[in-house]
Amino acid sequence: IKKDYPELRIIMVSPQGETFNHDKAVELSREKNRLVFICGHYEGIDERVRQGLGAEEISIGDYILTGGELPTLVVIDAAVRLISGVLGDEDSVKHDSFADFLLDYSQYTRPPEYKGMKVPEVLLSGNHEEIKKWRRMQAIKNTYFKRPDLLEKMKLTDEDKKILNEVKKKA
The missing domain is CATH 1.10.1270.20 (tRNA(m1g37)methyltransferase, domain 2)
Structure with a gap:
């Protein structure tokens, strides 16, 4: 996929990934490429998928959920709220x-x-x-x-x- 769509940044949420934090949210909010999130469910995703897509892994903490949907929403919400125009009061982001x-x-x-x-x-x-x-x-x-x-x-x-x-x- 990376060869055909180099503008994609592919992210898998996984307990094995880099721990998500405010700095990563800022980085994602400034990303110019399209973001694609891949969510596993219950047992996770075949390792060949991660390797084949060249996906980066992000973890929201040291615990396990039944699927990747909620962690993905956490990551998206934390990043999107930092984009100019998303919140009603942009100054509030500076004081969070x-x-x-x-x-x-x-x-x-x-x-x-x-x-x-x-x-x-x-x-x-x-x-x-x-x-x-x-x-x-x-x-x-x-x-x-x-x-x-x-x-x-x-x-x-x-x-x-x-x-x-x-x-x-x-x-």
Whole structure:
């Protein structure tokens, strides 16, 4: 197929593949060639198919599902949402978890109080600079407690280092 259709990039989802992550999603979102996904079901796909097609393998994690359809949808969704014009607010992609190796900040909606739990005052203040600082602090805090491994990959600014030290002191 590669000889007849060199513009195709053929991908098989497989537990044996390269682990899918945000960087791979960015790469796929920028791909100029057509993407073809091949999904095995239950026992997988004959090895000769992978070899014959020159397919690359992508894994979404260290577990097994009954078929490749769901992993393929995960890969497609993660990549497509990074394409300009797909999301209503393109800026939201820049602030998503993993965009800069930080998890997202804590989210709050209306009402301002729910079952005794209140939205932080800073978010109700209207002070955009303070809200921005609070969000950055929350992102660093969430990452420190939930995925500290991500902080090792991140280039922390001096301000980020101060925030992280504060978070560690309060822990």
